Amino acid sequence: xxxxxxxxxxxxLASAVTAQRNSQLTAPYPPQLVAELxxxxxxxxxxDYAWDQLAHLTNNIGPRPAGSPQANFAAQYVAGELRKLxxxxxxxxxxxxxxxxxxxxxxxxxxxxxxPGTTQKIVLTALGGSVATPAQGITAxxxxxxxxxxxAALGHDKVVGKIVLFNPRFDxxxxxxxxxxxxxxxxxxxxALGASAAAKQGAIAALVRSVGGADYRLPHTGAMRYQxxxxxxxxxxxxxxxxxxxxxxxxxxxxxxxxxxxPQQLPDVDSYNVxxxxxxxxxxxxIVIVSGHLDSWDLGTGAIDDGAGVVTAMQAAHxxxxxxxxxxxxxxxxxWMNEEFGESGALAYAAAHKNEVxxxxxxxxxxxxAGHPAGISMAAPAMNMPLLRPAAQVLQSIGAAILQTTEDxxxxxxxxxxxxxxxxxxxxxERFYFNYHxxxxxxxxxxxPRELQENAAVIAVLAYALADLPKDLQRPAPRQAAQF
Amino acid sequence: xxxxxxxxxxxxLASAVTAQRNSQLTAPYPPQLVAELxxxxxxxxxxDYAWDQLAHLTNNIGPRPAGSPQANFAAQYVAGELRKLxxxxxxxxxxxxxxxxxxxxxxxxxxxxxxPGTTQKIVLTALGGSVATPAQGITAxxxxxxxxxxxAALGHDKVVGKIVLFNPRFDxxxxxxxxxxxxxxxxxxxxALGASAAAKQGAIAALVRSVGGADYRLPHTGAMRYQxxxxxxxxxxxxxxxxxxxxxxxxxxxxxxxxxxxPQQLPDVDSYNVxxxxxxxxxxxxIVIVSGHLDSWDLGTGAIDDGAGVVTAMQAAHxxxxxxxxxxxxxxxxxWMNEEFGESGALAYAAAHKNEVxxxxxxxxxxxxAGHPAGISMAAPAMNMPLLRPAAQVLQSIGAAILQTTEDxxxxxxxxxxxxxxxxxxxxxERFYFNYHxxxxxxxxxxxPRELQENAAVIAVLAYALADLPKDLQRPAPRQAAQF
Numbered sequence: 001x002x003x004x005x006x007x008x009x010x011x012x013l014a015s016a017v018t019a020q021r022n023s024q025l026t027a028p029y030p031p032q033l034v035a036e037l038x039x040x041x042x043x044x045x046x047x048d049y050a051w052d053q054l055a056h057l058t059n060n061i062g063p064r065p066a067g068s069p070q071a072n073f074a075a076q077y078v079a080g081e082l083r084k085l086x087x088x089x090x091x092x093x094x095x096x097x098x099x100x101x102x103x104x105x106x107x108x109x110x111x112x113x114x115x116p117g118t119t120q121k122i123v124l125t126a127l128g129g130s131v132a133t134p135a136q137g138i139t140a141x142x143x144x145x146x147x148x149x150x151x152a153a154l155g156h157d158k159v160v161g162k163i164v165l166f167n168p169r170f171d172x173x174x175x176x177x178x179x180x181x182x183x184x185x186x187x188x189x190x191x192a193l194g195a196s197a198a199a200k201q202g203a204i205a206a207l208v209r210s211v212g213g214a215d216y217r218l219p220h221t222g223a224m225r226y227q228x229x230x231x232x233x234x235x236x237x238x239x240x241x242x243x244x245x246x247x248x249x250x251x252x253x254x255x256x257x258x259x260x261x262x263p264q265q266l267p268d269v270d271s272y273n274v275x276x277x278x279x280x281x282x283x284x285x286x287i288v289i290v291s292g293h294l295d296s297w298d299l300g301t302g303a304i305d306d307g308a309g310v311v312t313a314m315q316a317a318h319x320x321x322x323x324x325x326x327x328x329x330x331x332x333x334x335x336w337m338n339e340e341f342g343e344s345g346a347l348a349y350a351a352a353h354k355n356e357v358x359x360x361x362x363x364x365x366x367x368x369x370a371g372h373p374a375g376i377s378m379a380a381p382a383m384n385m386p387l388l389r390p391a392a393q394v395l396q397s398i399g400a401a402i403l404q405t406t407e408d409x410x411x412x413x414x415x416x417x418x419x420x421x422x423x424x425x426x427x428x429x430e431r432f433y434f435n436y437h438x439x440x441x442x443x444x445x446x447x448x449p450r451e452l453q454e455n456a457a458v459i460a461v462l463a464y465a466l467a468d469l470p471k472d473l474q475r476p477a478p479r480q481a482a483q484f
Numbered sequence: 485x486x487x488x489x490x491x492x493x494x495x496x497l498a499s500a501v502t503a504q505r506n507s508q509l510t511a512p513y514p515p516q517l518v519a520e521l522x523x524x525x526x527x528x529x530x531x532d533y534a535w536d537q538l539a540h541l542t543n544n545i546g547p548r549p550a551g552s553p554q555a556n557f558a559a560q561y562v563a564g565e566l567r568k569l570x571x572x573x574x575x576x577x578x579x580x581x582x583x584x585x586x587x588x589x590x591x592x593x594x595x596x597x598x599x600p601g602t603t604q605k606i607v608l609t610a611l612g613g614s615v616a617t618p619a620q621g622i623t624a625x626x627x628x629x630x631x632x633x634x635x636a637a638l639g640h641d642k643v644v645g646k647i648v649l650f651n652p653r654f655d656x657x658x659x660x661x662x663x664x665x666x667x668x669x670x671x672x673x674x675x676a677l678g679a680s681a682a683a684k685q686g687a688i689a690a691l692v693r694s695v696g697g698a699d700y701r702l703p704h705t706g707a708m709r710y711q712x713x714x715x716x717x718x719x720x721x722x723x724x725x726x727x728x729x730x731x732x733x734x735x736x737x738x739x740x741x742x743x744x745x746x747p748q749q750l751p752d753v754d755s756y757n758v759x760x761x762x763x764x765x766x767x768x769x770x771i772v773i774v775s776g777h778l779d780s781w782d783l784g785t786g787a788i789d790d791g792a793g794v795v796t797a798m799q800a801a802h803x804x805x806x807x808x809x810x811x812x813x814x815x816x817x818x819x820w821m822n823e824e825f826g827e828s829g830a831l832a833y834a835a836a837h838k839n840e841v842x843x844x845x846x847x848x849x850x851x852x853x854a855g856h857p858a859g860i861s862m863a864a865p866a867m868n869m870p871l872l873r874p875a876a877q878v879l880q881s882i883g884a885a886i887l888q889t890t891e892d893x894x895x896x897x898x899x900x901x902x903x904x905x906x907x908x909x910x911x912x913x914e915r916f917y918f919n920y921h922x923x924x925x926x927x928x929x930x931x932x933p934r935e936l937q938e939n940a941a942v943i944a945v946l947a948y949a950l951a952d953l954p955k956d957l958q959r960p961a962p963r964q965a966a967q968f
């Protein structure tokens with residue numbers, strides 16, 4: 001080991017180098033802007049506004065699936081609260097699908113070593129968009145595959161007339177070290193596309209191991225998509241435990257299962273994005289979106305997905321007003337409708353505003369819960385980094401000073417990114433988010449009040465900094481895939 | 485701080501004192517017995533026997549509530565497996581109640597801020613023994629109390645015609661520091677006695693906050709008891725989240741809830757304790773019981789409660805046979821029936837064997853899951869400690885060398901303790917047990933294979949040491965309360 005003085009000298013030199021590099025990489029803000037950002041950060045950490053709004057959305061209104069009366073009631077409620085703040089609020093129409101869950105039960109009716117005359121319960125939940133089984137249910141043998149290759153290897157003869165379980169494991173270790181989103185991404189493809197892949201081989205129903213990290217016999221729902229050219233078969237998620245049980249039993253002999261799902265696809269419903277402007281003083285025509293999505297899945301009350309995103313955006317507007325601040329550009333709070341069931345709110349907004357894309361200076365969305373924030377992610381050219389650094393420095397006292405660039409952004413602002421709008425979001429602790437995601441346990445208690453305040457601070461500081469940024473941002477290249 | 489040499493000298497002296505005290509407090513075993521105990525410990529850590537049996541009980545047979553065909557099928561299965569080992573097996577009759585769960589649904593039909601025309605789901609599960617609601621359910625206002633004092637303070641006028649929620653919190657911090665059982669003990673009284681207390685004040689149904697530490701919208705069932713002199717009202721456990729929701733809403737205004745429970749109390753059923761003797765070579769008339777209970781709750785598959793207790797007892801017999809060992813006293817493996825629903829198996833055994841109590845040298849039961857064992861607990865006079873210490877020392881290599889005396893013991897051997905039989909069990913990690921206890925998530929995956937082996941090692945070493953103990957144990961004083 002080096003001597004104390006040697007180590008100290010190295011640290012001193014390193015520190016000088018870092019300071020010099022930081023100053024090169026930082027585009028300073030006017031002192032007043034820094035002071036205002038600090039005010040916002042401090043006020044965010046003292047405010048109960050976001051928490052109280054989240055409690056109301058989740059506890060008083062409850063689950064808010066797209067197309068439900070609760071979702072539209074929530075849109076009216078949020079619009080009313082934003083009007084109370086003095087914002088210019090409108091409801092922009094979005095047509096949403098209206099799928100409603102029905103009965104969902106299943107049991108083993110034959111399996112190795114079973115007591116004669118008995119059955120064993122299987123816990124499952126229909127995937128969003130699934131068709132129903134016949135009223136008497138489906139009773140068939142279960143085959144278990146870990147991936148699409150194993151399904152293909154089985155082939156039509158071993159799959160036809162059966163129930164296919166896709167059993168990919170959610171990588172808990174990857175989530176535990178901070179990459180919950182990556183774990184999710186690896187497994188979710190079977191939830192989204194498994195049913196049609198199974199149907200192509202002649203399966204009459206599809207199951208998927210729940211995409212999530214918990215082990216509390218808790219099924220995770222989520223959207224799935226039928227391919228146009230395959231029969232639409234019922235699809236459900238089983239809990240991790242039930243997937244393990246089925247995988248264990250099929251190795252010993254034939255397993256037959258009965259499942260009943262009675263969801264209904266009702267006629268489409270008129271719903272709304274809530275769009276609320278806090279007018280800019282110098283460039284009112286330039287828009288900085290700050291947003292979350294208001295719809296939730298139907299099983300839980302949508303506290304982490306994505307009540308938290310909506311209320312932190314609301315709190316940003318609340319605090320800017322409360323502190324008497326006036327942003328240079330317009331801050332537009334949006335509570336998106338129907339992120340979960342085909343992102344029709346995002347697409348409707350992009351279509352309605354496509355001729356004003358160049359007036360969208362930036363867009364922010366939070367849609368990964370309310371875990372401790374570590375900083376800000378940016379989907380835009382890296383050369384913008386110095387412009388963000390003073391804002392990040394304001395967030396260092398709450399541990400959120402990291403700046404990262406990402407390829408992609410959250411779903412609702414994805415169409416705007418594709419059109420060339422710089423997009424931003426908080427970097428969050430995602431170790432636990434997917435334990436609760438799309439389950440009945442996505443409820444208010446999963447949010448830690450202090451962490452919600454930290455997230456609200458990131459959103460408020462980020463939104464206000466973007467609105468008052470002394471220079472323009474470099475915009476990302478529009479993507480060819482964007483079609484509206 | 486003392487100098488290095490000073491500290492070393494103190495440690496050296498302390499170590500000498502400890503060694504001397506330990507030798508005074510240890511009654512040495514014959515070298516051959518120590519060698520045999522080490523063989524058993526090592527073989528336990530290599531064996532898959534307990535795991536495979538646990539997988540069969542939980543996955544192949546499934547939930548085993550008292551009175552169910554699965555419970556009796558499991559008794560036959562365990563008897564068959566123990567016969568395969570060469571034990572002298574009999575099924576001793578136990579009459580058990582047969583309560584079966586039915587529909588259990590609930591929803592808020594009126595609460596502050598609710599969207600017009602909507603309801604919000606409440607997740608609950610009937611308590612074992614609960615009567616049903618009328619077929620159309622009960623719809624009534626909810627009142628929330630934290631304890632019996634608050635119920636009494638409300639009084640008849642504010643409770644009559646309502647649904648009472650008892651909302652005592654399971655102390656998660658106490659569980660986290662290792663005292664899960666104490667947390668459970670503090671809260672479970674409301675599950676057991678809440679319904680009659682509420683009925684006395686005129687309530688028409690009772691709810692209790694689930695007694696457990698998890699936060700996954702998971703209700704914990706369990707037994708409850710009606711008092712003879714009060715109306716029998718339906719009783720259910722709500723999840724922690726639903727309890728929080730109700731407590732939040734009732735502070736804002738009237739909350740009305742509809743609940744439907746349709747459990748049935750069917751006629752009593754003949755069932756069995758499985759009793760299997762591995763005859764002693766010198767004192768075959770002296771009995772050392774090693775046991776767990778075979779019945780489980782109906783929601784999960786009873787891996788931790790208490791498949792683990794049954795299979796570790798089975799593995800003890802398996803390994804003694806496999807190693808060609810012969811205990812001096814008889815080792816009696818018992819798989820108890822109906823611990824959960826009034827312990828009728830334990831009472832039937834005590835009644836049937838009450839004239840042979842003095843032949844019961846000791847009794848062991850494991851019924852707190854399969855968490856890492858830290859040692860052995862003993863409900864018997866502390867002066868027996870030196871007799872157990874050499875056995876504990878054999879377990880030190882797996883971290884299970886602690887010896888502790890306790891006032892009480894596990895339920896099924898409780899009647900024997902009351903009659904003066906020394907009782908023993910493993911000391912286990914109880915930090916997580918009550919997250920899964922009495923829930924649908926009590927499944928095989930909650931058991932860590934290595935920890936099951938460790939527990940099996942403790943049970944095997946303890947049982948064999950007791951069977952070969954060179955001296956008699958001091959017996960606890962019989963308790964007056966014992967009545968059979």
